[in-house]
Amino acid sequence: MATVADKPRLPEKRSRRERRNDGGSALSTYGLLAPTLLVLAAFFLLPLYYIFLFSVALKRFSPTEALAALNGELNGFSGELWGNLVSWNVDVAVLGLDFAIPAVLIGVVLIVLLVLTVAGGRLSERHGTWIVGIAFALLLMPFLTIPAGNSLLRIMQFTSEGIQLNLFFKSVTMAMTSSVIAVIVAIPVAYFLAFCVQRSKYTWLLIVIAPFLTSYLLRVFAWKVILGDQGLINSGLMTIGIIDEPLTFLIYSQFTVMVVLTYAWVPFICLPIFLAFETIDRRLLEASMDLGATRWQAFRKITLPIAAPGVVAAFLFVFIPSIGEYVTPTLVGGVDGTMFGQNLASQFVGGSFNWQYGSAMALFLMGVVLILVFATSRFLRAGGGGL
Amino acid sequence: MGARDSSTFVLISPIGKRVLLVFFAVFLVFLYLPTILLVIFSFNDSTVAAFPLDGFTLRWYELSWQTGEIRQSLSASLKVAVASAAIATLLALLGSYPLARRNVRFRPLMSALLLVPLVVPTVVVAVSLLTMFQRGAIPIGLGLPSIMIGHVIIALPFAVLILLPRIASIDRRLEEAASDLGANGLQTFRFVLLPLIFPSIISAFMIAFVFSIDEVVIASFLSSEQPTYPVYLYSGLKFPEKTQALIPVATIMILISFLLAFGAEAIRRYGERKLEGR
Numbered sequence: 001m002a003t004v005a006d007k008p009r010l011p012e013k014r015s016r017r018e019r020r021n022d023g024g025s026a027l028s029t030y031g032l033l034a035p036t037l038l039v040l041a042a043f044f045l046l047p048l049y050y051i052f053l054f055s056v057a058l059k060r061f062s063p064t065e066a067l068a069a070l071n072g073e074l075n076g077f078s079g080e081l082w083g084n085l086v087s088w089n090v091d092v093a094v095l096g097l098d099f100a101i102p103a104v105l106i107g108v109v110l111i112v113l114l115v116l117t118v119a120g121g122r123l124s125e126r127h128g129t130w131i132v133g134i135a136f137a138l139l140l141m142p143f144l145t146i147p148a149g150n151s152l153l154r155i156m157q158f159t160s161e162g163i164q165l166n167l168f169f170k171s172v173t174m175a176m177t178s179s180v181i182a183v184i185v186a187i188p189v190a191y192f193l194a195f196c197v198q199r200s201k202y203t204w205l206l207i208v209i210a211p212f213l214t215s216y217l218l219r220v221f222a223w224k225v226i227l228g229d230q231g232l233i234n235s236g237l238m239t240i241g242i243i244d245e246p247l248t249f250l251i252y253s254q255f256t257v258m259v260v261l262t263y264a265w266v267p268f269i270c271l272p273i274f275l276a277f278e279t280i281d282r283r284l285l286e287a288s289m290d291l292g293a294t295r296w297q298a299f300r301k302i303t304l305p306i307a308a309p310g311v312v313a314a315f316l317f318v319f320i321p322s323i324g325e326y327v328t329p330t331l332v333g334g335v336d337g338t339m340f341g342q343n344l345a346s347q348f349v350g351g352s353f354n355w356q357y358g359s360a361m362a363l364f365l366m367g368v369v370l371i372l373v374f375a376t377s378r379f380l381r382a383g384g385g386g387l
Numbered sequence: 388m389g390a391r392d393s394s395t396f397v398l399i400s401p402i403g404k405r406v407l408l409v410f411f412a413v414f415l416v417f418l419y420l421p422t423i424l425l426v427i428f429s430f431n432d433s434t435v436a437a438f439p440l441d442g443f444t445l446r447w448y449e450l451s452w453q454t455g456e457i458r459q460s461l462s463a464s465l466k467v468a469v470a471s472a473a474i475a476t477l478l479a480l481l482g483s484y485p486l487a488r489r490n491v492r493f494r495p496l497m498s499a500l501l502l503v504p505l506v507v508p509t510v511v512v513a514v515s516l517l518t519m520f521q522r523g524a525i526p527i528g529l530g531l532p533s534i535m536i537g538h539v540i541i542a543l544p545f546a547v548l549i550l551l552p553r554i555a556s557i558d559r560r561l562e563e564a565a566s567d568l569g570a571n572g573l574q575t576f577r578f579v580l581l582p583l584i585f586p587s588i589i590s591a592f593m594i595a596f597v598f599s600i601d602e603v604v605i606a607s608f609l610s611s612e613q614p615t616y617p618v619y620l621y622s623g624l625k626f627p628e629k630t631q632a633l634i635p636v637a638t639i640m641i642l643i644s645f646l647l648a649f650g651a652e653a654i655r656r657y658g659e660r661k662l663e664g665r
Contacts, residue, residue: 026490028572029485029489029490029491030485030491032481032482032484032485032489033481033482033485033486033491033497035478035481036478036479036481036482036501036543037482037497037500039478039539039540039543040500040501040503040504040540040543042525043516043519043525043536043537043539043540044503044504044512044540046519046524046525047512047515047516047518047519048507048511048515050515050518050519050522051511051514051515051518054518185414188407188410188411189410189411189414191407192407192408192410192411193411195399196399196404196407196408202652202656206648206649206652207415208414208415208418209648210645210648210649211418211419211422213597213601213644213645213647213648214422214601214640214641214644214645215601215617215620215637215640215641215644216601216603217601217603217617217620217621217624218425218620218637218640218641219421219422220624221425221624221630221637222420222421222422222424222425223421225421225424225425225428226420226421226424232424263417263418263421266414266418267418295399295400295403316506320505320506320508321508321509323508324508324509324510324511325510326510326604327603327604327621330625331621331624331625341508341510344510344514345510345514345608348514348517348518348608349517349607349608355518358514359514359518362510362511362514362515365508365510365511366507366508366511369506369507369508370506373506
């Protein structure tokens with residue numbers, strides 16, 4: 001099966017046939033890629049760059065100004081040079097022009113970093129390590145330059161305000177707990193599907209995953225009906241007579257948020273873990289048992305290590321969306337279950353209205369997630385391919 | 388894998404298997420209980436969704452049918468979902484094809500770029516788009532088009548994850564044969580590749596659609612006067628008196644998403660069979 005594609009490529013010496021197989025000119029190749037890359041640049045990377053700009057902006061907009069901006073009444077201070085160049089409204093007058101150019105450079109560096117971190121997980125071992133190393137050297141750079149010191153200062157400002165940092169750690173703990181529990185629940189389910197179910201395995205898999213595709217909000221709401229004061233559990237227990245008063249910790253608490261987050265993500269992560277189990281060569285397990293391993297040893301020493309990348313990827317698939325959650329805690333968290341994402345959101349649309357502060361929070365959140373992705377990119381490379 | 392039966396036998400003891408079976412059954416109950424409760428409460432004759440139940444009624448279905456806001460928000464959501472799913476699928480196809488087939492410089496970087504939105508928390512994507520649409524270089528303001536753009540960005544990685552491996556798995560020699568027989572690039576794509584990957588295109592579209600129709604974070608940040616259905620639902624769930632009228636719609640939406648999910652899977656499998664039966 002030696003196809004043309006398998007031969008080592010020597011660009012200078014490619015035959016006509018091969019070039020044609022390669023599907024045409026570089027122009028058409030990049031022409032095809034261009035729209036997707038442009039859309040991502042314009043609507044993903046550029047906006048991220050804007051939160052960076054806001055996080056370094058010196059001036060804090062007053063709530064009135066911000067409200068005016070939200071209503072489109074304020075067209076910004078449109079500085080002459082940048083205004084003509086790209087006609088943006090982020091206030092160069094506020095940022096200062098000497099400040100704007102390093103800010104652009106650092107923004108670009110941050111964005112390169114973001115892409116490199118993910119790319120690191122998709123490269124060969126050697127290159128991946130290098131690329132991620134370079135990316136993190138770049139990460140440190142902005143903090144060495146003076147203007148971005150402002151960004152650092154603002155991040156320090158909010159991390160030194162114990163309330164925000166405590167809230168962040170609380171959110172990390174909550175997200176971590178529900179991710180770990182979700183993984184622990186998903187492993188036996190995936191194991192059962194992969195090793196015990198003989199017929200129409202994939203139909204069962206779909207039955208497990210399907211609830212993930214139904215309305216998230218409604219599933220959160222349904223938990224309110226189960227855990228609420230007049231809910232399934234409380235009214236059930238009261239009818240039996242075990243309790244006289246509703247159990248209050250069931251609803252509007254950290255507990256509720258974690259239950260709902262776990263519930264919401266378990267079906268989704270059964271998929272990568274199942275795929276990890278499913279691809280294990282059964283002969284390895286047979287060999288180990290022929291050599292005298294017990295079932296438990298075979299599971300611990302063979303199945304689990306091979307499936308580890310899938311499991312870590314699954315953990316990240318829960319953790320990343322959970323850490324920034326604000327819908328679930330708003331609906332079922334109450335005061336006890338407040339999360340970082342809610343505070344972050346309220347800086348933009350809620351009462352606090354401080355885009356600069358909120359942007360710093362968003363960057364901080366993104367940074368933490370990226371460091372986590374970096375730390376586990378080795379696993380993601382193997383496990384992410386399963387999805 | 389020929390020895391699967393025996394290996395399955397060795398791998399797990401009969402007792403272990405029974406324990407897992409019980410666990411799986413309990414898990415399925417845990418998974419489906421909330422959905423079933425919703426269906427029950429959509430017929431419950433009481434103004435609050437709480438126990439004990441109060442008898443059967445269809446008035447909530449009537450009420451939600453008559454509530455104009457629900458219909459408007461549903462149609463807004465449909466528009467956003469169809470548009471964003473179509474655009475995300477198209478962009479994913481345009482991006483995946485060269486990455487799977489052509490010599491692309493910095494291929495790992497390019498494919499990483501397409502997948503990056505996966506590792507950024509949605510709330511960050513939402514606030515960054517908000518700042519840009521409000522005060523940035525693309526000041527289109529808020530509203531359904533802005534929401535649509537946000538959904539394209541978030542759905543794109545999922546569509547790429549479906550399409551890229553599928554295109555890469557198709558034997559290049561089929562396309563080579565077509566071009567040897569004189570087909571140009573477009574014809575090769577249209578008559579060889581497209582029919583083979585069509586089921587994956589449909590499932591990418593459906594995943595993006597299902598994602599968009601349920602997305603609330605980006606939509607609530609970027610919506611103006613006309614909310615999408617999830618945004619309307621989100622505001623309704625915060626006020627118990629508005630909630631009952633929302634449950635019937637939710638029930639129907641859940642049924643539709645189930646149908647779509649199983650439909651997408653059936654189509655994907657049909658495609659797989661077609662590919663194997665070649």
